[in-house]
């Protein structure tokens with residue numbers, strides 16, 4: 001079994017990282033995984049961060065468990081993503097995105113100079129929840145690692161999808177801001193309802209929202225990305241990972 005810890009690529013942006021095998025980029029590896037179900041471009045650092053490791057040495061047995069869990073997730077996940085574009089108007093701090101209206105200082109700042117938005121939804125599918133549920137009963141150590149690795153997997157999948165969108169929009173002269181999810185900062189979690197309805201999440205990718213705004217399958221995400229005519233190349237991993245500390249759009 002190839003250890004994900006052999007991959008040398010996790011400090012670099014997803015579109016530039018190179019994999020262990022043949023210098024393949026994350027994009028190449030993602031496309032291969034989507035076709036064959038093997039060799040997902042894991043972000044080891046992200047998995048370890050979710051597991052609470054902060055630079056400590058990883059015990060060999062934990063490393064082996066992580067690898068095993070990653071292989072299981074590669075087989076169980078069936079990711080899908082959908083998106084739609086809407087005009088954006090801002091009046092007296094009310095952000096009107098047609099499919100939802102809200103007030104959020106953080107989002108307003110991030111969407112400054114944007115004339116449109118893309119609402120985005122993605123999921124790893126119900127197979128991952130079945131796996132999480134099974135190991136929640138069978139072996140808690142694996143269930144914890146599966147939670148961490150599936151969260152990292154969803155992030156990497158969304159980064160890859162968003163990077164593709166960013167490149168497409170840039171060809172049309174639009175600069176895409178990083179994704180911003182309801183529940184982040186002061187962007188109300190309730191806005192997930194408007195996004196879910198606008199994207200027809202249930203019908204198109206099988207994602208439902210509970211009354212308490214939890215998503216099922218659990219490894220799903222909704223977000224808004226601004227589109228601006230003003231040139232700014234954002235880090236697809238978001239403002240937290242971006243080194244432009246003086247950026248006036250920073251959330």
Ligand code: SF4
Pocket residue numbers: 110177178232233234235238239240242243244245247248249250251
């Ligand atoms: S801080 Fe970076 S990622 Fe965030 S809005 Fe500015 S350029 Fe984009």
